[in-house]
Amino acid sequence: MKGAMKALRLHKTTQKIVDGLKLETVPIPEIGPRDVLIDIKATGLCGSDIHFIDGSSILPKFPTILGHETAGIICEVGSEVKDYKVGDRVCANFATPCGKCYQCLTGRPSICPNRSMIGVTDDGAYAEYVKTASSALIRLPDNIPFDQGAAATDAVATPFHMISKRSGMKPGDTVAVFGLGGLGIHAVEIARMYGAGMIIGVDVDDYICERAKKLFGADEVINSRKIDAVAEIKRITGDGVDISLEVVGVPESQLQAVNCLRPGGRALMGGLGAAPVAMPNTGIFVRREWEVLGCYAFENLEIEKVLKLASAGRLDLSKTVTSHIKLEDISVGLQDLHQKKGYPIRIVAVQD
Numbered sequence: 001m002k003g004a005m006k007a008l009r010l011h012k013t014t015q016k017i018v019d020g021l022k023l024e025t026v027p028i029p030e031i032g033p034r035d036v037l038i039d040i041k042a043t044g045l046c047g048s049d050i051h052f053i054d055g056s057s058i059l060p061k062f063p064t065i066l067g068h069e070t071a072g073i074i075c076e077v078g079s080e081v082k083d084y085k086v087g088d089r090v091c092a093n094f095a096t097p098c099g100k101c102y103q104c105l106t107g108r109p110s111i112c113p114n115r116s117m118i119g120v121t122d123d124g125a126y127a128e129y130v131k132t133a134s135s136a137l138i139r140l141p142d143n144i145p146f147d148q149g150a151a152a153t154d155a156v157a158t159p160f161h162m163i164s165k166r167s168g169m170k171p172g173d174t175v176a177v178f179g180l181g182g183l184g185i186h187a188v189e190i191a192r193m194y195g196a197g198m199i200i201g202v203d204v205d206d207y208i209c210e211r212a213k214k215l216f217g218a219d220e221v222i223n224s225r226k227i228d229a230v231a232e233i234k235r236i237t238g239d240g241v242d243i244s245l246e247v248v249g250v251p252e253s254q255l256q257a258v259n260c261l262r263p264g265g266r267a268l269m270g271g272l273g274a275a276p277v278a279m280p281n282t283g284i285f286v287r288r289e290w291e292v293l294g295c296y297a298f299e300n301l302e303i304e305k306v307l308k309l310a311s312a313g314r315l316d317l318s319k320t321v322t323s324h325i326k327l328e329d330i331s332v333g334l335q336d337l338h339q340k341k342g343y344p345i346r347i348v349a350v351q352d
Ligand SMILES: [Zn+2]
Pocket: 046, 047, 048, 049, 068, 069, 154
């Protein structure tokens, strides 16, 4: 499709988040034979983009259109694409694995080292249109709106991957979730769906803690700025939790996520950060046979499962999107997300 579109591009890193992206007119991407062009209807604003803007995550090239959780309608298909057509409602996995490397061939496509990623290695979805490989598409069920579909591709699929693929969670397990924002709140919901015996949410804000308890099903919540989270979790559970999920990516909460485990427990680190992962003293760690696992991204099938669960009413995404904004207002939205202004879970940019 020839023509021009509006897009938000990052030219260089800055600490002033609101100044990072420039609204520009750029050519509509040209698709290859296995690609599709999506007329974007909704794109979620993600904390990862704040890391790209402030430089704590490194973008491979500048300028790049950011935005990696998106849903829309296919408006052009490449000559070799047979399973999708113009008009299909879809969302996209931001990453396209190579399909050939060791990780891809052993069932770990989310950590394929050769993957291309919209909004990272390729231009993303803070734009009117985005090009993606057709292999990255997931069909959007008719009863799932675009905004929820967009959020499902990252904010929900990430904790789903942590729990379903990495945690080994079993019915009745006690679970602690550190960070109750966009990822953590869905970790609480999914842990509940998985049959967790008790879910303890930890955050540093009273409102966010209470929301996790009232709206998303956390059994207990702890404001770790006011209360020693590890001591409180041990008091509630007796000897610690079976599984902890850390989605903040800061050393202080990582250390709490490990120290709150019962002997033999498992901590999953899913929050991105710049500092080394914080760990307890070797003697304690070794004697308790604790496990600490990194968790990254998700697979197409996991997004598909999240959407099916939502479509069937088993996973409630109706409270996921806390505000809708326009493409032009994404920079302000990212700043609000950064400052937690209005306590966003997912801010989604929507277009007609
Ligand atoms: Zn993201």
